[in-house]
Amino acid sequence: NAGVMQNPRHLVRRRGQEARLRCSPMKGHSHVYWYRQLPEEGLKFMVYLQKENIIDESGMPKERFSAEFPKEGPSILRIQQVVRGDSAAYFCASSPDRPPAAPLHFGNGTRLTVT
């Protein structure tokens, strides 16, 4: 019974490159959330997706960041032209098709380092 799977665990990119972070939710979960954790800070909500739909992207930077959750395959968080300030841990979480009170299940995160 696999949990939320994120890969890669660690990702190093040079400034200006693209970073692609993948998240496979738990089996049976169709709600996916991405959070970012900057050093010494808490988790900040970025985006909430259901299959093929972005429900809430109020926490996403307006430029360079995008997210998708296709009908088939994992959810992808894409960061174009990375900068040093993008260095952080990016966590994905999922929940089943239940009312808002269902708790989230988190993945192990992807630690992005921009050099």
Next chain:
Amino acid sequence: AQSVSQHNHHVILSEAASLELGCNYSYGGTVNLFWYVQYPGQHLQLLLKYFSGDPLVKGIKGFEAEFIKSKFSFNLRKPSVQWSDTAEYFCAVNGAMNNNAGNMLTFGGGTRLMVKP
């Protein structure tokens, strides 16, 4: 907008000491409240949650939290900590009627607990 404050960023305790981590939130409506724990190198795990009913909530590993509505607080407690409780603890809240955003949680900044053996 909702927000969560955790006033203690770092806490150091000796084994068997009692623990209380503060959490205050601001939100204009009914809330669901959570405590998550992140052990070194691991993902966040749910410790306990409050939706309604008894304001004293029991969680895993001997943790409990008390919801005090008048103080907008949801402090985490444990009577006697162990070395294995060394971790980072996050308080989180979502609006109970926040249907449009589903389970969008707002997290506090976290408290790093170190328990000395």
